[in-house]
Amino acid sequence: MSDEVNTQYTDKELSNMSNEELARLGTELDGVTVAYRKERFPMTNDPAEKRAARGVALYFALAVIFGLAFIAVYLFWPWEYKHLEQDGLWWYSLYTPLLGLTSGLSIISLGMGAVKYTKTFVPEEISVQTRHDGPSDEVDRRTLVALLNDSWQTSTLGRRPVIAGLAGAGAALAGLAVILPLGGIVKNPWKPKAMGIAGDGTLWTTGWTLVEQGHKVYLGRDNGNVAEEHDGHYSTDGISRLVRIRAIDLDAGSMETVFPLTEDMVNDGAEYDPKRDVYEDHMHSIHGPRNSVMLIRLRHEDAQRAVLREGQEDFHAGDYFAFSKICTHIGCPTSLYEQQTNRILCPCHQSQFDALHYGKPIFGPAARALPQLPISVDEEGYMYAKGNFVEPVGPAFWERRS
Secondary structure: OOOOOOOOOOHHHHHHOOHHHHHHHHHHHOOEEEEEEEOOOOOOOOHHHHHHHHHHHHHHHHHHHHHHHHHHHHHHOOOOOOOOOOOOHHHHHOHHHHHHHHHHHHHHHHHHHHHHHHHHOOOEEEEEEOOOOOOOOHHHHHHHHHHHHHHHHHOOHHHOHHHHHHHHHHHHHHHHHHHHHHHHHOOOOOOOOOOEEOEOOOOOOOHHHHHHHOOOEEEEEEOOOOOEEEOOEEEOOOOOOEEEOEHHHOOOOEEEEEEEEEHHHOOOHHHOOOOOOOHHHHHHHHOOOOOOEEEEEOOHHHHHOOEOOOOOOOOOEOOEEEEEOEOOOOOOEOOEEEOOOOEEEOOOOOOEEEOOEOOEEEEOOOOOOOOEOOEEEOOOOEEEEOOOOOOOOOOOOOOOOO
């Protein structure tokens, strides 16, 4: 703070000063020298000022329009999955691009308006400030308020209600474009809905839970089939993305990722119907967040020395063991299986589980064994779940007891 500036003012003297005097005093107290300052439009009712105001207002108006468009798309545009042959596929495919386009244009328009306003209406100024240490006294605090008021007045924003309103609305809507999508990931994990092939929405159910409701649930292999083109259009009639897996389909020492496949979703083998469409149901099973299971066929000599978990001695079917593919650390897919060591690996954080020791963790941050699915083989040779998981799959949550 400069020694040449009087800092000893009473409250009465400060109250008698005008805002301009306080602002000037504030710059002096802060060691600021205004080397150059020029008003953008010194003449009142300047036609150029009105044109500039319309230009700035246009950008802020676009920010409002695109912000409203984002909200409209987010709330009302068709967003549910459509595969190739379904009506509405084209509209569905535009959902995500439109969200990005409208939110991006809203934020860009808001920024363009702010930049244009600053370059058009805020006075040109070059100031040099000397930094000083220590807390601010009463004079500094009072003059700081005056400086803020002076900035507001000289920016002329206070007498431009249209631009101020559009800027405020644009900023609010652009903020919603960032915040609103977060609502889609906020859910009540304890609120169940109708039970389906992906569970009922709670953390302790999966598609395999349907076994408890009397459904026969097969182990379904994903064969990667997609819609086929017929006469210029795509169709999933007769296309099965999931097919039942037989015990003979796996070689010793191999692993297969399987998903729940209920009897009413089966369209393979003797039950195949070329006109039946079960593709969407299969995709819902594959996309179920806790549905994926690792079906492992141990080599016979390895299976003979497997350590079975207490109470789960009959969960395996001969040399076949089925473990949840959802890592008990933070839910990554345990997608790697080492045949020689019989270890199941999670590539995210290198947790390792012993397939010969009921999926027990032996390395890495995972602290619990992989839940095991009870399986069996029916009279036709197809593998199915003879029971549900006896514990919730995936990582921990408050109500989990195991």
